[in-house]
Every structure is written in C-alpha cells, then in structure tokens.
Amino acid sequence: MAQTTDSDEDTDLPRRRWKQDPDGVRSNILQVAREIFAQKGLSGTRIDEIASRTSTSKRMIYYYFVDKEGLYREVLADAYRQTREAEDALELTGLPPEVALRKLAEFTFENHRRSQDFIRLVMIENIHEAHHMPDSDKISGENSSAISMLDVIYANGMAQGIFRPGLTAVELHWHISALSYFNVSNRATFSHIFGAELFDEAGQATLRQHVGDMILRLVLA
Amino acid sequence: MAQTTDSDEDTDLPRRRWKQDPDGVRSNILQVAREIFAQKGLSGTRIDEIASRTSTSKRMIYYYFVDKEGLYREVLADAYRQTREAEDALELTGLPPEVALRKLAEFTFENHRRSQDFIRLVMIENIHEAHHMPDSDKISGENSSAISMLDVIYANGMAQGIFRPGLTAVELHWHISALSYFNVSNRATFSHIFGAELFDEAGQATLRQHVGDMILRLVLA
DNA sequence: GACATAATTAACCAGACCGAACAATGTGGC
C-alpha cells in the first residue's frame, strides 16, 4: 500500500536486500550462541543478546531452532561432537602400554585446557541434571574412542603383566576426566582461595605431570 | 478509614500476632534460598519462589539481604563456612602418614558426596567466575585445616623417608578435591554417557578406594 | 518468467520479575 510510484528510498519499507545463506546463518547463530551460553548459562543467556551479536536477526533464531531450549540443545550436541572428534584424532597404536596411558592422560588434560567453552557447557548441563543431553546413542560411552583406547591399553598392560587387575576402562576414564576437568571448571574458586600459582604455565606443567603419574601409578602392578 | 468500632475480625487488618525471631527468620530464608540457588543457579532462581517457600515474606528478604545478589552472597559464604567446619572436625593426629593421607582423601570423597548442595553452589559460582566469593581472608587457603593437615602429613612422610619430595600440600589438596568434586558435579552427564554403575554403592566404594590409592601412590617414594 | 516455497526483516505483545513504596502494627528493652 502507498509506496506507489516514484523514488523508493524515503519513508518506509525499502527493505534491505540480502543473499540467502541458510547454512551460514545457522552456523553463525550456533557459534555465537555457544559462546554466550558457555558464558552465562541457560537462564542467564538473553536471546536478544545472541541475536544482536549474530549477523542475522532474532527471528532467525526461532526460525531455525524453535525456542531457547532448542538452541541450547543443539549448541550442546555440537560441542560434544567436536570434542569427540578431537579425541578420535589421538594416535596411540604401537606404543607400549605405560607410555600410551600417560600420553592419553596428559593429552586429555591439555585438551580440556583448550576447550574452556565446552567444559563450561558441561558444567551448565550438570546444573540442569543433564536434561538436555543429546540422545545417548549418539554419544554413548561404548563407541567413544577414549574408552576403546583405554580398553586396549589396559589389556596390553595386563598381558605384559605390568598392570594390576581389577580396574576397568570406564574407571580409568573417570579418573582422567576428573583431574582434567576440575582443572578448568574450578579454576576460579580454587585460585581465589589458594592463589593462582597452579594455573600459570609452570604450575600447569606440574599438574599435568602429576596427572600422568597418578594414573600410571594407579594401574601399575 | 472505616474499621472504626466494633469487631475487628471481619474485613481488613486484624493482623496476626507473632513472636519476634530475627535470627530464625534470617536463617529460615538462608536455608530455603540455599536449596533453590543450588538447584537453579543465580539467574534461574526467582525471589518470589524463595519467598513463597519460607515461613516469612518477600519483604523480609529485602529487609535482611538488600537484593538477590546479596542473598546469594550470604548463602555462598554460609555454605563455605559449614564445609570448612566439617573439615575441621576430622582428627588425624597420631596416625602414620600413609594411613592419615588415605583417610583424609577418603573422608573428603565421602564428605563431598554428602554435600551436594554445596558442590552445586560451587559449580554455579565457578560459572560466575567467582565474582561473589567471600572475602578471601575469610576462607584463605592458608588457614584451612585441610591444607595444614596435609602439610603435617607430608612432612612426616618425608621425615620417615616413605614419601617422595617435590610435592606441596596445595597440590595434594588439588588432586583430592578434583576427584571428590567431579564425582558429584559430573554425575549427571557422566552417567548419561557411561551408565550409572559407578554411582551405586558398590561403584562408589570402588571409586573411593581408587582415590585413596591414587593419592597414596602419587606421594610414595 | 511465473509461482511456490524458503529465507529474512521489522515491529509488536503479553507475561514474568525485581525491587520499591506505602501503610500499619507488634515486640521488647530500658
């Protein structure tokens, strides 16, 4: 209505022109949302803030992700996917079991350090009692490469008689994860209480080595 | 207006009578708030919900705690205080260092298990980058009994030549905390991915023993 | 080049929520 003839640049609705880029828009939203969710949590995040930091609009968020929770779910699933890929990349075949085990432990430690956002998302998800986790068949522990690697390493060590019996791959993974995770998740409160020394480069190197020591000494016969 | 003479029980303002109990009201609020903050986080918590679950009113919350953040701060400080008290109660004097160390580690593990709300508050506070922590002089690591106990134990073990050199009390505390904390903090996501076996009584007993093993084997010469 | 459909923009809404403002009144120490 109106906007009949002549120039179309003055009053209303000249409406910008744009190029279509569904995948781009989608992943742009996902990436921004991930940062903000990791920073502020599910309830702490404002959809408007995500929107304003994307190169698209709020409406697009709802267009692609239905609602806030839907967006959060996809962010979480995406983060797990990427982390798993990083773990899959580790190559340990051929190494003697005690070397492989230490390497796996220290790799995990470093990998967690690099993945602050992921850790924060997991923290948040635990606050929510894991209600938004991806379908467990997608991320089941059985087909995790971390577990299968540990399985092989432990079996080898047992075969060589250098490891003690009675442990499981999941238990080992639990311990490695605990130490690597805590280092990131509790940095803020821990350094507030005990000082930041353990978190500078030297301190981290020490901790990383201890983590390797602990896991190794736990399994050695 | 109105309400002149006669009976004072029908329309408005007969106003209940009550006993004064500032401390009671205050701690009632604190306790309810703690549960809800632990459950839903800082931004997830509704002041109105806290109010409705107390035996007092929303007005009183503002009366005693100024605002939401003030309440949250006090809840957090209170939780730390209680946890520290529980740690202080542990008695280890006279035990040989390797026994004392294991006992301390396994005690911490159990103690964390019992303090789910506290752990959740710490998780939440880490999400907020420790912005609401009590003044560090109040909870400084130096005057923590956990640290001083570890100091003594480690010194004894060194003197007896059964511990290896190069470790510190804070590092040991870090490891013990990491393992004990993760067990509670990440239960939801971990059991979602790897199953809940490690979290039944038998699984927990195993883990607890492993935690003792790990710490002990880490320091043994 | 018309048409259906997907992608995108822009403006809007209704409810939730924090915190404040009133307005009284009871309680307990001195």
Place this chain on the structure above:
DNA sequence: GCCACATTGTTCGGTCTGGTTAATTATGTC
C-alpha cells in the same frame, strides 16, 4: 510508656524477555 526495631501485607511501576505476527524478498523449477 516510649522508641527503635521487627514484621506483615499489598500494590505497583517499569523493564526485561521469550516468543509471535505479518509483511517482504530471494531462489529454484517447470
């Protein structure tokens, strides 16, 4: 009996916020 403090109840404003409605433009296809 006085006065500061504790307590209750209610109402309200204003803003924040998740989600919606409606109009508009791009694109692939026949």
